[in-house]
Amino acid sequence: MTDKAFSLELAAGQDGVPHLRLRGSVLLAEGSLLWSELHRELQGKDRRGMVELDLSGVERLDGGAAALLHAIARQHGEQGGALRFLGASRDTARLLDLYACTDRSDCERPAPQQPGLLNDVGNFAHDAGQSTRAILAFTGDLVHGLVQAIRRPRSVHLSDLGRLVERAGADGMPIVALINFLVGAVLGLQGAMQLHRFGGDPFLANLVGLSVVREFGPLMTAILVAGRSGAGYAAELGTMTVNEEVDALRTLGQDPQRFLVFPRVLALLLVVPVLTLLADLAGVLGGLVVAVVYLEQPSIVYIQALQRALDFADIGTGLLKCVAFAVATGLVACQRGLSTRGGAAGVGNATTSAVVSVLFTLVVIDAIFTNVFSLLDW
Amino acid sequence: MARVLSVRDVAIGYGDEVLLDELSFDVQRGEVFAILGGSGCGKSTLLRTLIGLQPPLQGRVHFTGIGPPARAMEPPAFGVLFQSSALFGSSTLLQNVMLPLQKWTRLPADAVAAVALARLRILGLERFAHHLPSEVSGGMRKRAGIARALALDPPILFFDEPSAGLDPVTSADLDEVILLLARDLGVTIVLVTHELPSILHVADQCIMLDRAAGGIIARGAPRELAERSADARVQGFFRRQATNARGGHGA
Numbered sequence: 001m002t003d004k005a006f007s008l009e010l011a012a013g014q015d016g017v018p019h020l021r022l023r024g025s026v027l028l029a030e031g032s033l034l035w036s037e038l039h040r041e042l043q044g045k046d047r048r049g050m051v052e053l054d055l056s057g058v059e060r061l062d063g064g065a066a067a068l069l070h071a072i073a074r075q076h077g078e079q080g081g082a083l084r085f086l087g088a089s090r091d092t093a094r095l096l097d098l099y100a101c102t103d104r105s106d107c108e109r110p111a112p113q114q115p116g117l118l119n120d121v122g123n124f125a126h127d128a129g130q131s132t133r134a135i136l137a138f139t140g141d142l143v144h145g146l147v148q149a150i151r152r153p154r155s156v157h158l159s160d161l162g163r164l165v166e167r168a169g170a171d172g173m174p175i176v177a178l179i180n181f182l183v184g185a186v187l188g189l190q191g192a193m194q195l196h197r198f199g200g201d202p203f204l205a206n207l208v209g210l211s212v213v214r215e216f217g218p219l220m221t222a223i224l225v226a227g228r229s230g231a232g233y234a235a236e237l238g239t240m241t242v243n244e245e246v247d248a249l250r251t252l253g254q255d256p257q258r259f260l261v262f263p264r265v266l267a268l269l270l271v272v273p274v275l276t277l278l279a280d281l282a283g284v285l286g287g288l289v290v291a292v293v294y295l296e297q298p299s300i301v302y303i304q305a306l307q308r309a310l311d312f313a314d315i316g317t318g319l320l321k322c323v324a325f326a327v328a329t330g331l332v333a334c335q336r337g338l339s340t341r342g343g344a345a346g347v348g349n350a351t352t353s354a355v356v357s358v359l360f361t362l363v364v365i366d367a368i369f370t371n372v373f374s375l376l377d378w
Numbered sequence: 379m380a381r382v383l384s385v386r387d388v389a390i391g392y393g394d395e396v397l398l399d400e401l402s403f404d405v406q407r408g409e410v411f412a413i414l415g416g417s418g419c420g421k422s423t424l425l426r427t428l429i430g431l432q433p434p435l436q437g438r439v440h441f442t443g444i445g446p447p448a449r450a451m452e453p454p455a456f457g458v459l460f461q462s463s464a465l466f467g468s469s470t471l472l473q474n475v476m477l478p479l480q481k482w483t484r485l486p487a488d489a490v491a492a493v494a495l496a497r498l499r500i501l502g503l504e505r506f507a508h509h510l511p512s513e514v515s516g517g518m519r520k521r522a523g524i525a526r527a528l529a530l531d532p533p534i535l536f537f538d539e540p541s542a543g544l545d546p547v548t549s550a551d552l553d554e555v556i557l558l559l560a561r562d563l564g565v566t567i568v569l570v571t572h573e574l575p576s577i578l579h580v581a582d583q584c585i586m587l588d589r590a591a592g593g594i595i596a597r598g599a600p601r602e603l604a605e606r607s608a609d610a611r612v613q614g615f616f617r618r619q620a621t622n623a624r625g626g627h628g629a
Binding site: 068 | 466467468479483484486488492496497500511512558562563
């Protein structure tokens with residue numbers, strides 16, 4: 001037994017038409033019971049055709065239950081039957097009328113279109129074209145903005161620069177130092193294990209130093225900056241875009257490039273080289289710890305080997321790379337943010353797209369630089 | 379009529395700052411009750427307190443017969459239309475309306491969809507059921523927000539500035555929706571607004587808040603207040619006259 005507020009029973013009908021009687025309070029709160037009981041009753045052998053539903057005993061009906069009654073009637077109709085409502089009070093009838101379908105097509109749940117493979121390919125090509133066009137337009141705006149900024153330096157909005165430098169630089173220092181220390185230590189440990197087998201312990205400093213300063217320091221720093229600042233810029237500018245703040249800037253005669261993009265790119269240009277030098281230092285320190293602890297090498301031996309292995313050109317190549325990384329991170333992240341469409345989901349997509357695009361760009365730039373440096377024998 | 383909401387000696391504000399104090403009023407079942415006042419007078423803060431999003435600094439909000447607000451284990455006793463509609467942007471209008479039904483009923487999926495679509499239908503949105511909120515107009519978003527608020531047939535609906543950002547025709551359409559909900563579905567509606575045509579058209583009772591006075595300065599049927607109140611601030615509001623824009627209300 002249930003203590004539900006409604007009852008449904010089969011009563012004697014006229015002319016052989018099955019007659020169901022619904023009584024009590026029929027509310028959405030008990031909609032699942034109503035749905036299952038009414039469906040069960042309509043599955044009976046003699047109830048496949050016309051069935052009458054007597055509503056004279058219904059004391060209270062809410063909108064959700066009225067919608068359910070109509071949905072059940074429609075499903076019964078689709079199976080070749082018919083469910084007729086009888087005896088409804090004025091209030092019940094008014095509610096049923098409100099939820100009734102005047103246009104049958106309106107009452108069938110419109111099925112969302114399932115795109116096929118061809119559709120997906122078309123959408124991808126269209127999106128790629130749009131994205132390329134947006135990047136070209138952004139680059140054009142950027143060049144125009146850069147010319148204007150050079151002609152009128154005061155038109156660049158630099159009041160946020162201090163805050164941006166602090167967020168991208170000072171706030172990022174601990175994590176950059178920690179990650180690069182660990183990378184240096186892992187690299188040192190892997191290298192030490194191999195070098196030790198061939199008596200090459202003295203070359204650990206060369207391995208760690210060159211790898212960190214020329215490659216891992218700049219790249220790991222750029223990846224961390226992309227994850228922290230790049231994602232932050234994309235989300236911030238994306239939110240501003242969907243909130244129409246960027247449009248508001250344009251109507252105020254402000255160029256979003258000079259107001260929003262340049263300060264961010266400039267902030268990264270200022271902080272990424274500093275962070276890279278910190279990363280280089282932390283990385284070689286990680287190698288030093290491995291040399292001292294694992295190879296039991298005196299620290300002075302490691303440091304002297306490092307001095308012999310590294311020259312300013314090595315540090316310079318890393319710094320050259322990191323400048324390019326900083327510009328790419330700032331521009332790509334800001335472009336993704338400013339091209340955000342939609343609401344919260346659009347901001348999420350823009351942020352994800354910014355991080356993925358920046359990481360891809362960093363690796364491509366790194367490959368190009370490494371190739372060029374090897375050709376120049378730097 | 380039976381009382382469904384009673385507010386007693388409520389003070390609202392932020393931290394130590396009291397915006398409004400000694401707020402006491404009742405809302406009767408089936409009526410459209412408007413909370414009026416100028417911008418920044420604390421209307422929306424009072425609404426947040428009524429729906430349990432912000433505790434009162436003192437006093438009591440009581441829903442008669444339908445339990446306290448925002449109890450985690452029971453379906454909400456009321457529906458809310460937020461000023462921005464607050465639809466989930468990554469979900470279609472239908473999915474937005476289905477959300478509370480999926481959470482609080484044990485209906486099978488096709489029944490949930492049927493009820494949600496019926497809610498959209500009575501608000502004239504069934505053809506846009508599979509559109510995202512960003513793909514429909516502001517007025518449609520408001521109506522979809524109402525459909526979602528109505529999903530579980532709550533006895534009370536709270537509307538925060540329903541006409542905000544809408545053109546007069548769309549705003550008038552929304553007024554008709556409010557009347558439909560109140561007259562045909564018997565829903566009690568608490569409405570925060572400062573739209574005069576709306577107030578005079580749909581509201582049965584109202585209170586008027588005033589920041590400078592720190593509380594309620596008038597209560598009653600809007601038309602009576604508009605025609606008979608001797609208070610200059612009330613008259614100023616209904617006649618759209620500035621009282622003392624630079625220095626606050628001078629009464």
